[in-house]
Amino acid sequence: xxxxxxxxxxxxxxxxxxxxxxxxxxxxxxxxxxxxxxxxxxxxxxxxxxxxxxxxxxxxxxxxxxxxxxxxxxxxxxxxxxxxxxxxxxxxxxxxxxxxxxxxxxxxxxxx
Numbered sequence: 001x002x003x004x005x006x007x008x009x010x011x012x013x014x015x016x017x018x019x020x021x022x023x024x025x026x027x028x029x030x031x032x033x034x035x036x037x038x039x040x041x042x043x044x045x046x047x048x049x050x051x052x053x054x055x056x057x058x059x060x061x062x063x064x065x066x067x068x069x070x071x072x073x074x075x076x077x078x079x080x081x082x083x084x085x086x087x088x089x090x091x092x093x094x095x096x097x098x099x100x101x102x103x104x105x106x107x108x109x110x111x112x
Contacts, residue, residue, distance in 0.1 A: 003064060010062035014046035017058040027051045033073040038065045047071060082109040 010017065018030045028048040035045040040063065047057040060066040077086045081098040082105035093100045100106040 006061040010059035014059045014062075018046045018048055021048050021056065021058050028056060031071070031073050033071060035060070035063065036070040036072060037063045038069060040064065042072075045071075080105050082106070 015030075015032075018028075022028045022030060028050060030046060031049050032046050033044075034042045035047070035057075037043055043063070045057075045059075047055055047060070050056055055071055057071075060069075063069065076089055078089050078092045078099040079086055080092075080101035082100055085101045085105075087101040089099075091101075093103055093106050095106055095110075098106075098109065100109065
């Protein structure tokens with residue numbers, strides 16, 4: 001498969017492929033975080049971790065530089081798009097692709 005075919009096959013389907021892998025091998029653990037691609041930078045992503053700690057990534061070929069990027073697990077915090085404050089994800093407010101520490105920050109962000 002070429003790069004475009006891999007992109008089309010895997011892009012946006014990371015969690016789906018991770019879930020399939022875990023159904024086939026229950027010793028795998030799903031991990032949510034970011035893949036740091038040398039060309040595209042920080043990309044939201046899902047992958048699996050094996051019992052021995054090695055990474056199994058069923059969709060890494062979607063990236064133009066697969067297998068050489070870094071994996072950074074999500075730490076449970078988001079950065080407010082308005083003020084930059086770090087807050088726990090469960091305490092955040094979300095609108096579209098943006099996360100906010102409060103309703104006040106969301107309103108400022110949209111000009112209210």
